[in-house]
């Protein structure tokens with residue numbers, strides 16, 4: 001079922017508080033993405049790609065040396081399965097505001113933003129000063145209660161409409177794992193439905209239907225079938241299919257939760273219609289399933305009230321990560337309704353039924369203070385909105401260049417999350433398996449080459465297809481970035 005924009009409900013959103021100035025015309029974006037997938041690939045020209053790769057060989061010798069050493073002791077030479085490593089990873093030794101510097105002294109405009117967390121800009125001084133003084137006082141951890149645990153929970157509960165209580169954990173992955181256990185404990189039901197193509201971390205039950213909808217256990221190497229037996233994926237945007245799954249599950253243990261990224265799978269790479277989340281809320285209510293918003297990316301980036309505040313939809317549980325600690329380590333947490341959250345009651349004296357979660361370093365003072373002061377600074381500076389304006393400028397500028405150069409590429413943004421699809425690989429689906437088989441590899445390589453070309457022109461992106469903007473991105477920085485994107489696009 002294709003859902004239509006509901007502008008009247010959008011008008012109710014207090015735009016001044018949110019990074020997204022206007023929800024996009026979702027059908028129009030899908031139309032352009034469809035065209036991109038149909039049109040011939042437009043990679044960097046073969047006589048130009050040599051120049052791109054030469055940048056790495058001649059200007060990044062220090063990075064090359066570290067990357068070679070990494071390959072000997074780190075599987076694949078990088079520590080995350082989603083890390084960009086073409087032609088080899090750059091080694092960074094300085095991060096300031098909107099810029100990164102690699103070990104060879106090259107500077108880059110930083111649109112990776114550590115994968116999303118540094119909404120205030122990298123290495124933000126006011127937070128760093130607070131962390132330094134905390135470290136002087138009590139070090140990173142004591143294992144006992146610290147006031148910043150409470151302050152962090154309070155500031156989150158104040159801003160996030162669906163959060164009455166908060167439990168801090170170590171990462172988004174851990175928080176998703178905990179929330180699923182919690183949903184099953186609370187509802188007594190079994191199945192969990194995610195959207196195909198969505199990413200919710202790498203726990204056993206969530207390595208399912210990743211990136212390409214319909215791929216199920218494709219990446220589930222080392223995961224027993226039993227671990228994903230109660231996980232299902234539904235095609236993103238297809239609420240009819242979701243309803244059918246919920247009906248069917250009624251006959252076989254019920255659905256404990258539907259978990260979604262509220263902008264759409266892969267941080268809005270497959271964007272939803274404005275009214276989608278409200279409809280999800282209604283469907284979950286009518287089947288007695290909990291609605292979990294995975295706000296690892298959107299939490300504080302879309303606004304201090306998250307995507308739930310922007311869409312005006314209250315999930316039962318919310319997953320936090322990334323911006324939760326402003327780029328400092330151990331960013332993960334679960335927030336939600338008090339009656340559900342109480343099943344996470346910690347401590348040796350807690351009695352009765354509970355969903356067991358925890359971690360030696362969870363809620364350490366360093367991470368909690370980093371979170372508290374980062375969110376406080378976001379509040380003070382209006383960082384989500386400023387970063388969103390930079391995202392609007394970048395996205396608008398990219399659209400202009402794409403049109404002017406008559407390229408089939410697609411650029412759009414949801415506030416400070418800017419999508420740039422040049423090969424369309426992220427939009428492929430197993431609804432057309434032959435096309436995936438025939439074209440996915442080549443399309444992925446085109447995306448990698450574009451990513452390398454952006455780096456060679458002094459810009460770090462997320463795998464060549466996404467840019468996160470931050471409060472540090474001034475108009476001048478964005479305009480300079482647009483000049484560089486134009487130079488890259490002239491190589492195709």
Ligand SMILES: Cc1ncc(COP(=O)(O)O)c(C=O)c1O
Nearest residue numbers: 171172173199200201294296321
């Ligand atoms: C939407 C979403 N959920 C969960 C995760 C996993 O979080 P973490 O990497 O902190 O485990 C990510 C990470 O990128 C994410 O984007």
